[in-house]
Amino acid sequence: MGAVGYRHRVRRLVREKQELEAKVDERTAEVVLQKDELSKANEALNRLIIQLEEKSRQFEESKVKAEQASEAKGEFLANMSHEIRTPMNAIIGMTGLALDTELTAEQRRYLNTVKTSADSLLTIINGVLDFSKIEAGKLDLHPLAFRLRESLGGMLKTLALRAHKKRLELAYHVLDSVPDFLIGDAGRLRQIILNLVGNAVKFTDRGEIMVRVEPDWKTAEEVCLHFAVSDTGIGIPDEKQRAIFEAFEQGDGSTTRRYGGTGLGLAISSKLVELMGGRIRVDSKVGRGSTFHFTARFRRQAKPSARPGLTPPPGLRDLRVLVADDSQSTRRIIVDMLRAWHMQPFEVESGRAALDALDRADPDGLRIRIVLVDAQMPGMDGFAVAEQVNRRPEPRPSTIMMLASAGELRDAARCRELGVAAHLIKPVTHSQLLDAITKVLGLSGAEAAAEGLGAVRLLPRPKRPLHVLVAEDNAVNQELVVHLLKRRGHTTTVVSSGRDALARLEQEKFDVVLMDVQMPEMDGFQVTAAVRERERTAGRHIPIVAMTASAMKGDRERCLEAGMDRYISKPIHAAHLLQALEGLVTGPNGEDGREDAEPDDTIDRKALVTRVDGDLELLRRMADPFIADCPRRLGVIKVAIARQDCSTLERAAHFLKGSVGNFCAPAVFEAALRLERMARNGDLSGAEEAAARLEDGIERLRRALLALLDASGVRA
Ligand code: ADP
Secondary structure, rough: OHHHHHHHHHHHHHHHHHHHHHHHHHHHHHHHHHHHHHHHHHHHHHHHHHHHHHHHHHHHHHHHHHHHHHHHHHHHHHHHHHHHHHHHHHHHHHHHHHHOOOOHHHHHHHHHHHHHHHHHHHHHHHHHHHHHHHHHOOOOOOOOOEEEHHHHHHHHHHHHHHHHHHHOOOEEEOOOOOEEEEEOOHHHHHHHHHHHHHHHHHOOOOOOOEEEEEEEEEEOOOOHHHHHHOOOOOOOOHHHHHHHHHOOOOOOOHHHHHHHOOHHHHHHHHHHHHHHHOOEEEEEOOOOEEEEEEEEEEEEEHHHHHOOOOOOHHHHHHOOEEEEEEOOOHHHHHHHHHHOOOEEEEEEEOOHHHHHHHHHHHOOOOOOOOEEEEEEOOOOHHHHHHHHHHHHHOOOOOOEEEEEEEHHHHHHHHOOOOOOOOEEEEEEEOHHHHHHHHOOOOOOOOOHHHOOOOOOOOOOOOOOEEEEEOOOOHHHHHHHHHHHHHHHHOEEEEOOOOOHHHHHHHHHHOEEEEEEEOOOOOOHHHHHHHHHHHHHHHHHOOOOEEEEEOOOOOOOHHHHOOOEEEEEEOOOOHHHHHHHHHHHOOOOOOOOOOOOOOOOOOOHHHHHHHHOOOOOOHHHHHHHHHHHHHHHHHHHHHHHHHHOOOHHHHHHHHHHHHHHHOOOHHHHHHHHHHHHHHHHHHEEEOOOHHHHHHHHHHHHHHHHHHEEEEOOOOOO
């Protein structure tokens, strides 16, 4: 290669080098750029991470705040429940006291209505609490034995006053094919019915409200009932029909202003219906009315045939009754009831038609024995009918019974003036109508006698008078408790604060302390702690019964853990209070050797009737939950024996023994005691046989109780 060739090559190499260098520079610039971008991205990422951390911190903070708020809400609910329950306590307690005094049947009826209404108000208050429980998923059902027809009648009674004030007809009809003896949460059913019927009354200005119950399906053990509550009110627009079942939803703003309400009722009802294994829905047309349908499942009471429905005295058969009411539904219901008792009803729809029917019937010698007449009918009302009937010549005119509306006090007086034999408030329940008819016909003196016995007389006479320290800061409650205890022959010392309670306990000897949990300065828990601390050295144990107005779960446990011996919740029920106090002091339940017991009889009837002071209604209220609860307790006992679990067995047997102790059944009591002792001694040989004997005893006790209640005609 010559010199030219070299130069040429060198130049090319130099050019190539320069090109390469330019490329490298370019790449380097790119890399620098990329590096720059990367670091920017990195920075952004860091900022993002910081932001995320901040957000997560904020989230944590708000979560804690939400938890605190929820706790505060729970506390608020508990306090509110306490505040509202205190005056309720006074209303219910004082009504109870008034009911326990000498009263005319009429006064008793009015006061009973006050009492039922107060009870239902309490149900509403509990409803508000329920809603929060529902939200927290903490609402449980408490199934107990109940009788559908009478319960339903009772539920509707509380709304009768409101319905009748608006001159609305309120009626209910339970088809014959619906079983009466059920096990379910009657309290929650009542809540649903009160909500639906309450709404029906609220949103209806004229016409009638009807509750119908029919079976949806049934098996030997279970039944699903279909309830329909219809009204002839304002109706609900199609587009709103779904929303009203949501919480705080109302048909429309203007109705809210006009009718009031919270929009909570249906939300709670639909939740309760769901818990009862059913569904709720509404059929409605604006301006025509609404029908709310819901279903609910109930267990059927075992062997209900052992406890037949209402048994009318034989004297009623074929008696002719004239039913005069302008409401077709009411007529139909009453006629159905009368037919079921084998009476002969005739129905007419006006006062004039009633008089005509009497004219037609009498000359034939087919005397109408009873005229059941509605007080408020257009044209000729019930009173005018009564007047006309009274003017008739002999033979003696038929007996007149008036179907009146709640709240019409004048009606009662007018009925008396006109010699009307009975004055029934609508809607009339089966038992009320039957009682009234048997009474006016003089067929049964037992009911009348039972009525005079008073409502709240209780349990065994106390063995000895007790000296009770009452620590309670509410003056009304003080009065109520002192009054109740005094009437039972006990003496009391009252203090209004925890501090005074402690001081008194130093100075005076008491048999038992009744202590409000929520007191100013030093609350019931603190007082109990101080008392128990003192006792550790002194060696004595004074029984303390806690009273609390708070309805929140876990209170019972808290009281017992704090060293209190019993717990009762407010509003105070005389029976519970006395049972708790006297039961604690007079020794283990029922271990008081009843000398006059008849050994071959399961229950000592005489002793038992004396024990409830002749108040068989009270006995029924004691018996129903006992009967419903027994199978479960016996189940626990069997499982405990199979597992050789002495402590569970001891507790279960002890509990059953306590319950049995209320019913004067010495042999059954003995059987439970035997099991309890075996468990306590840790020797379970023969436990199975003892359990079988107990089960057998309890079955006999169950039958004996039902027979006693049936024979005395006490109904739910
Ligand atoms: P409230 O306490 O407002 O009555 P509910 O949840 O019981 O709450 O009812 C929600 C709404 O549903 C009511 O405000 C009303 O607009 C409508 N509603 C319920 N029942 C009826 C009825 N029988 N007739 C007409 N509207 C009704």
